[in-house]
Amino acid sequence: MTIRNMIQTTVFGGVATLALIAGAQAAPEDLVAAAKAEGQLTVIALPRDWCGYGALLDSFKAKYGIKINELNPDGGSGDEVEAIKANKTNKGPQAPDVIDVGLSFGPSAKAEGLLQPYKVSTWGSIPDEAKDADGYWAGDYYGVLSFTVNADIVKTPPADWSDLGKPEYKSGVALAGDPRTSNQATMAVYAAGLAGGATDAAKAASDGLAAFAELNKKGNLVPAIGKAASLAQGSTPIVIFWDYNGLAARDAAKDNPKIDVIVPKSGVVAGVYVQAISAYAPHPNAAKLWLEHLYSDEGQIGWLKGYCHPIRFNDLVANKKVPAEALAKLPPAESYAKAKFPTLAEQAAAKEVIAKQWDSVVGATVAK
Amino acid sequence: MTRGRILAWGIMLAGTLYYLAPLIATFEFSLRMKRGVYSFEAYRVVFSNNQFQDAFLYSVVQALATIVVGAAIVAPTAYFVRLRLPRLRGLVEFITLLPLVVPAIVLVFGYIKLFSSSSYLPLTSTSLGADALLMFGYVALSLPYMYRAVDSSLSTIDVRTLTEAAESLGAGTATILLRVILPNIRSGILSGAFVSFAIVIGEFTFASLLDRPAFGPYLQLIGASRAYEPSALAMMAFALTWGCMGLMQAFSGGAHQTAKR
Amino acid sequence: MRLPWREGLGVAPFFVFAALFLIVPTVSLLVGAFQDKDGGFTLDNIVRLWQPSILNSYKLSIEISVASALAGALAGFVLALAALRGGLPGWVRPTLMTFSGVASNFAGVPLAFAFMATLGRLGFVTLALRGLGVDIYAAGFNLFTFSGLTLTYCYFQIPLMTLVMAPAIEGLKREWSEAAETLGASHLQYWRMVALPVLWPSLAGAALLLFANAFGAVATAYALTGSFLNITPILLYAQIRGDVLHDPNLGYALALGMLVITGASNLGYLALRARSDRWLR
Numbered sequence: 007m008t009i010r011n012m013i014q015t016t017v018f019g020g021v022a023t024l025a026l027i028a029g030a031q032a033a034p035e036d037l038v039a040a041a042k043a044e045g046q047l048t049v050i051a052l053p054r055d056w057c058g059y060g061a062l063l064d065s066f067k068a069k070y071g072i073k074i075n076e077l078n079p080d081g082g083s084g085d086e087v088e089a090i091k092a093n094k095t096n097k098g099p100q101a102p103d104v105i106d107v108g109l110s111f112g113p114s115a116k117a118e119g120l121l122q123p124y125k126v127s128t129w130g131s132i133p134d135e136a137k138d139a140d141g142y143w144a145g146d147y148y149g150v151l152s153f154t155v156n157a158d159i160v161k162t163p164p165a166d167w168s169d170l171g172k173p174e175y176k177s178g179v180a181l182a183g184d185p186r187t188s189n190q191a192t193m194a195v196y197a198a199g200l201a202g203g204a205t206d207a208a209k210a211a212s213d214g215l216a217a218f219a220e221l222n223k224k225g226n227l228v229p230a231i232g233k234a235a236s237l238a239q240g241s242t243p244i245v246i247f248w249d250y251n252g253l254a255a256r257d258a259a260k261d262n263p264k265i266d267v268i269v270p271k272s273g274v275v276a277g278v279y280v281q282a283i284s285a286y287a288p289h290p291n292a293a294k295l296w297l298e299h300l301y302s303d304e305g306q307i308g309w310l311k312g313y314c315h316p317i318r319f320n321d322l323v324a325n326k327k328v329p330a331e332a333l334a335k336l337p338p339a340e341s342y343a344k345a346k347f348p349t350l351a352e353q354a355a356a357k358e359v360i361a362k363q364w365d366s367v368v369g370a371t372v373a374k
Numbered sequence: 375m376t377r378g379r380i381l382a383w384g385i386m387l388a389g390t391l392y393y394l395a396p397l398i399a400t401f402e403f404s405l406r407m408k409r410g411v412y413s414f415e416a417y418r419v420v421f422s423n424n425q426f427q428d429a430f431l432y433s434v435v436q437a438l439a440t441i442v443v444g445a446a447i448v449a450p451t452a453y454f455v456r457l458r459l460p461r462l463r464g465l466v467e468f469i470t471l472l473p474l475v476v477p478a479i480v481l482v483f484g485y486i487k488l489f490s491s492s493s494y495l496p497l498t499s500t501s502l503g504a505d506a507l508l509m510f511g512y513v514a515l516s517l518p519y520m521y522r523a524v525d526s527s528l529s530t531i532d533v534r535t536l537t538e539a540a541e542s543l544g545a546g547t548a549t550i551l552l553r554v555i556l557p558n559i560r561s562g563i564l565s566g567a568f569v570s571f572a573i574v575i576g577e578f579t580f581a582s583l584l585d586r587p588a589f590g591p592y593l594q595l596i597g598a599s600r601a602y603e604p605s606a607l608a609m610m611a612f613a614l615t616w617g618c619m620g621l622m623q624a625f626s627g628g629a630h631q632t633a634k635r
Numbered sequence: 636m637r638l639p640w641r642e643g644l645g646v647a648p649f650f651v652f653a654a655l656f657l658i659v660p661t662v663s664l665l666v667g668a669f670q671d672k673d674g675g676f677t678l679d680n681i682v683r684l685w686q687p688s689i690l691n692s693y694k695l696s697i698e699i700s701v702a703s704a705l706a707g708a709l710a711g712f713v714l715a716l717a718a719l720r721g722g723l724p725g726w727v728r729p730t731l732m733t734f735s736g737v738a739s740n741f742a743g744v745p746l747a748f749a750f751m752a753t754l755g756r757l758g759f760v761t762l763a764l765r766g767l768g769v770d771i772y773a774a775g776f777n778l779f780t781f782s783g784l785t786l787t788y789c790y791f792q793i794p795l796m797t798l799v800m801a802p803a804i805e806g807l808k809r810e811w812s813e814a815a816e817t818l819g820a821s822h823l824q825y826w827r828m829v830a831l832p833v834l835w836p837s838l839a840g841a842a843l844l845l846f847a848n849a850f851g852a853v854a855t856a857y858a859l860t861g862s863f864l865n866i867t868p869i870l871l872y873a874q875i876r877g878d879v880l881h882d883p884n885l886g887y888a889l890a891l892g893m894l895v896i897t898g899a900s901n902l903g904y905l906a907l908r909a910r911s912d913r914w915l916r
Contacts, residue, residue: 094490526840
């Protein structure tokens with residue numbers, strides 16, 4: 007079944023199992039005690055502005071009085087996995103307890119024996135395709151790729167992938183990462199290909215590469231990595247970000263400059279991140295409590311306030327748990343109606359093509 | 375003005391323009407936080423975080439320790455290689471180039487594995503141990519620059535003659551190093567010290583993965599995905615580091631009486 | 636060769652330090668280069684280095700490192716000479732030295748951003764020049780190219796050269812230039828026959844340092860021209876750190892290649908030095 011079917015089924019399932027879920031909301035008492043006894047939690051690669059993690063970390067600290075060590079907020083999914091491996095024998099505060107990584111890293115880390123299973127109390131309301139059956143990892147939030155536009159510089163924002171090639175966007179479009187390294191950038195290329203109508207993942211990937219090659223030839227593509235600062239300064243007035251990153255940048259800029267976050271009309275790709283506990287975690291109970299915190303209604307809405315769609319979104323909406331103001335700040339729900347959730351196999355196929363061929367197809371000749 | 379002096383001023387001017395342009399651009403951008411007006415709003419936001427002083431102080435202390443340990447390791451080595459063990463030069467210099475080419479993340483993961491809480495030297499399990507580990511990591515990072523600067527300085531003094539003269543006066547090796555060689559290579563050590571200081575203040579990867587409260591991770595924390603704050607931070611870090619170096623320069627006193635030629 | 640014990644003791648701290656904090660971590664990298672995903676021995680990673688994209692990346696890395704090392708060495712040396720020997724007021728030297736100290740480590744995202752804010756399409760200098768009627772972009776300049784990146788790299792290469800050469804330049808004894816003058820040598824002859832040969836080993840060593848510095852630099856290149864300039868450290872990072880490729884063993888093989896190239900340049904420098912040392916003696 008497709009993810010969309012799964013989510014629709016879950017909506018009905020959520021209503022039906024409301025009573026069960028409500029009863030299992032509160033974290034078990036003995037877990038809280040055990041976690042407090044451990045006294046610390048070590049997280050990695052969680053920027054405070056990403057999905058409102060700052061507020062979630064602070065609320066966890068305030069609620070349970072557990073100290074949190076925040077390692078390497080700049081890290082990528084690869085860093086998180088390497089950190090677990092490097093700290094196998096280390097029980098100090100350098101060893102990550104939990105990781106938040108791209109979808110494909112869940113199964114691969116499990117295969118390498120780096121994770122331990124734990125099913126949170128709200129496990130039932132997490133869509134099946136977004137979690138590991140044995141409980142080793144579970145999807146935590148998702149977002150869709152969007153055009154984040156500096157509205158002071160770009161007078162008419164692009165509405166779709168095909169618009170990016172217009173002459174008015176010369177030297178205007180940037181990716182938020184390197185497509186050979188960053189999930190966000192790879193999915194952007196994939197999305198461009200999907201917009202062209204391809205359905206097969208590998209074909210969409212090569213179509214996307216061709217689209218970006220075209221953008222580069224026209225001079226519309228800026229090679230720099232797009233960030234909030236370069237967006238505001240003007241060197242990268244259009245950045246292809248996850249919607250939550252774009253919206254966070256919009257908020258941080260406070261209308262200076264005015265930033266618009268636009269979900270493209272076609273080629274809407276959703277990226278799911280997954281949460282997992284390290285098999286070598288020095289503070290496993292604190293880790294489990296953290297997961298309970300994140301997957302509780304409070305935690306999921308915390309992510310929503312950070313503009314990420316929490317994995318239990320449909321369940322929360324069905325139970326009317328979402329505050330209206332939070333919903334209002336998100337892009338309109340219709341934009342998400344056509345969101346494609348690539349499966350693990352599709353992601354792997356797309357990445358394979360994009361990472362290997364980016365240089366030859368797009369970045370071919372380097373101007374001297 | 376002699377032709378030489380005009381040329382010198384010309385070169386300095388060109389250099390100054392090249393160095394200052396990016397700084398002016400960054401500064402100008404950092405003032406733009408409030409729409410339409412220039413203001414220090416970005417700086418206010420950055421300063422309002424009270425971890426600033428602690429993080430900066432921590433890194434300054436680490437930097438000073440790094441310089442002392444680094445110089446203590448490098449100076450005798452450069453001296454002996456030059457004087458008596460010239461065959462080791464190639465090996466020593468290759469080792470000093472390693473930190474430039476081996477990615478920092480590989481090094482720090484190597485340290486964690488080597489000094490993990492279940493190893494012979496569990497540096498990672500205590501706060502002081504992790505501080506020491508971080509300092510040694512910094513020494514490793516600044517090694518290439520410290521070594522090159524000290525070696526460059528040594529090349530200008532006649533090490534052999536000085537050593538023989540001192541020995542004929544009855545000095546032991548330690549005395550020669552401390553009282554004869556060291557004063558003559560002060561400018562080299564100072565150059566190395568400057569680079570080491572800057573490296574430690576700005577370093578992020580080691581400090582973050584070893585979970586130490588240094589300035590680098592603090593800069594990341596505040597500035598990561600913001601628009602204007604990173605520029606304000608860059609400017610402040612630049613100014614503060616420059617100020618500290620000015621202090622170091624002042625304290626080093628007569629390291630370059632030679633300048634007055 | 637029997638190692639004299641006193642000297643051995645003198646260099647021992649260095650080797651102990653190097654062993655613990657440089658060599659052992661590097662060895663794990665070297666070992667990893669010859670391992671596959673499950674830890675078994677394989678030469679596959681090394682073999683895979685021989686693809687056009689990877690070989691090109693080494694070539695490009697070397698090119699950029701040589702370009703920025705030569706440009707930085709020349710500019711840095713000239714700047715140091717001007718400040719130290721140009722007859723300038725006394726405050727110039729300490730100001731330049733301390734500034735160079737800070738600038739030598741100004742790299743990565745802040746530097747890339749600073750250059751974008753200066754010479755990007757909407758950059759401070761670009762706009763100022765446009766106001767004066769000069770459009771550098773119309774003339775073909777682009778920051779996001781090889782030359783743009785080299786220009787950016789020079790921001791930390793030049794001060795590094797200045798700092799490293801300053802002690803050597805100051806070490807040039809006054810007596811020598813005076814003696815040369817009394818013997819009737821012109822300024823140029825003094826430089827060609829006395830000063831440069833003396834400074835030459837330090838110059839070469841400093842240039843090698845600049846080369847290795849640029850060779851291993853990744854943050855600046857990544858931030859400025861991230862997905863376009865295919866340099867080896869970026870590829871390395873993509874394998875070790877990235878979300879997408881994540882084949883650490885290939886990453887280690889790439890690092891091994893970089894170590895080999897650095898080692899080779901070091902050997903080249905030593906050969907040059909041996910020749911000049913013979914001359915000096």
